Amino acid sequence: MSTETAQASVKQAEPLLSKRRRKFISDPLVDNNPITIQVLGICSALAVTTQLQPTLVMAISVIFVMVMANLTISLLRNAIPSRVRIIVQLAVIASLVTLVNEVLKAFAFDMYKELSVFVGLIITNCIVMGRLEAFALGNKPYDSILDGFGSALGYAWIILAVAFFRELLGSGSVFGVQIYDAISGLFGEGFSLATNGLMVSPVGAFIILGLIIWVQRTKTGYVEH
Amino acid sequence: MQQSNAYIITFSVILTVVLGLLLSGTSQVLGPIQKKAVELDTKKQILGAVLESSDLRKMTSDEILAYYDKRITSKVVDIDGNLIEKDSDGNPIIAENVNVAKNYKMAPEKRQYPMFIFHKEGNPDAVEAYIVQVYGAGLWDEIWGFLALDTDLNTIAGVTFGHKGETPGLGARITESGVQNRFQGKQIYDESGSFQSVVMQKGEGRDFSDDLHKVDGISGSTITANGVNNMLRNYLQFYSAYFEKLRSSAGSTDLALVN
Known part of the structure; x- marks a missing residue:
């Protein structure tokens, strides 16, 4: 991504969502997806995706952390001494993650219990630091917000897709609503769809993720060099 | 100028102070709300030992707190079965606030x-x-739970378990209602x-319905199950007095006598 590090040429009154800026959001969704192309952030993608609800909370948390971290670093980009920039990025991310954790603990305690360690692991999520280092340090705040939002969204939709299949196949439900039971009910007593225990274990996430990457690369023709 | 050591140190100090203030401020503001959330969670776990988890999930937070107030009376006892009402400083002890992890570090006689x-x-x-609190060590970290006994003080009415860091899909399954219902x-x-406790067995899928002291285990989590077994065995003995x-006193109809 050479376009990312290059300074955007300053134009007069560029539209809020110009073509160049739309690319910040659309690029990471498919063509340069942090999970399926860059294969970053796999750890949390495997760990939190057994159910859709915690996955959604995780996705929102990552979006918040990435947007805010990109904004903060971009605002400070001319003040941050380059020799300590990594530790500064880390401090900003860690503070934001701690904020998210505290808010979850206060207002969604069940989620906090379920996610706690993985919310903490956002700190080590390579996507976040990767974007700070590659983009926010060299670009203006508004562009950085868009870039962070795009990358986080690319992460979010993949983990939500994985979680959808894992919850459906593993627990027979979607967002906690029992789908398998309802289907079984249509066929009368004695008929029941079996859930797949493999999907509940992390192995299931590997399989689903692998399939998603396979389908995507077949379509886009992306080859690793 | 930006690369001088003085600049770097000043920048770092300012950043640290700003972030530190932000975080401690948040903690101050959210602290009371978090305390309430923890309290609600504890009460949910206690009620989980006697209620079906599906019923409990349907209740709102306020309903749970109101239900708890109406249906649960709590007290604190020592290892000899005597009631304790005040701690060594003369402050009243509230059962819900007893920190089981802190007590676990003391000798059983002092807890x-x-x-x-x-x-x-x-x-x-x-x-x-009667619901008692149990606590112990799993494979990775602490595990705890609440165990409800019927009025015969022998038959288990229900259990809830919690854990801090057991392996998801394996040891962490002690929190599943399917596993807890086996007790x-x-x-x-x-x-x-004579005291037998209940013992989770190695392996999973066997039928122990004709054995009153054995419980079907969790495949792949023998160490967590051992932790559960030890925790139950220990604490049920601590409460036995x-x-x-x-x-x-069960002969006399007035149970309040022992209270």
Whole structure:
């Protein structure tokens, strides 16, 4: 991504969502997806995706952390001494993650219990630091917000897709609503769809993720060099 | 200028102070709300030992707190089964606030043991179940739980378990209601009245419905299951003196005597 590090040429009154800026959001969704192309952030993608609800909370948390971290670093980009920039990025991310954790603990305690360690692991999520280092340090705040939002969204939709299949196949439900039971009910007593225990274990996430990457690369023709 | 050591140190100090203030401020503001959330969670776990988890999930936070107030009376006992009402400083002890992890570090004789008595609405003497708190070590970190005994002080009415860091999909399954329901109806004393505890077995899928002291295990989590077994065995013995007092007074209809 050479376009990312290059300074955007300053134009007069560029539209809020110009073509160049739309690319910040659309690029990471498919063509340069942090999970399926860059294969970053796999750890949390495997760990939190057994159910859709915690996955959604995780996705929102990552979006918040990435947007805010990109904004903060971009605002400070001319003040941050380059020799300590990594530790500064880390401090900003860690503070934001701690904020998210505290808010979850206060207002969604069940989620906090379920996610706690993985919310903490956002700190080590390579996507976040990767974007700070590659983009926010060299670009203006508004562009950085868009870039962070795009990358986080690319992460979010993949983990939500994985979680959808894992919850459906593993627990027979979607967002906690029992789908398998309802289907079984249509066929009368004695008929029941079996859930797949493999999907509940992390192995299931590997399989689903692998399939998603396979389908995507077949379509886009992306080859690793 | 930006690369000078003085600049770097000044920048770092300012950043640290700003972030530190932000975080401690948040913690101050959210602290009371978090405390309430923890309290609600504890009460949910206690009620989980006597209620079906599906019923509990349907209740709102306020309903749970109101239900708890109406149906649960709590007290704290020592290892000899005597009631403790004040700590060494003379402050009243509240069962819900007893820190089981802190107590675990002390000798069993010095610990405070909370008791939660599940009774009919408005009548604390019409006991339906006695709930005790248990605590121990799993594979990776602490595990804990609440165990409800029927009024015979022998048959298990229900259990809830919690854990801090057991392996998801393996040891962490002790929090599943499917696993916890396996304890229902099991007994902790045999016919002669000697203590047997209940023991989770190695492996999973066997039928122990004709054995009152054995519970089907969790495949792949023998160490967590051992932790559960030790925790139950230890704590049920710690509470046994109190059970004995309750039982000896069971002849008299007024259970309040032992209280």
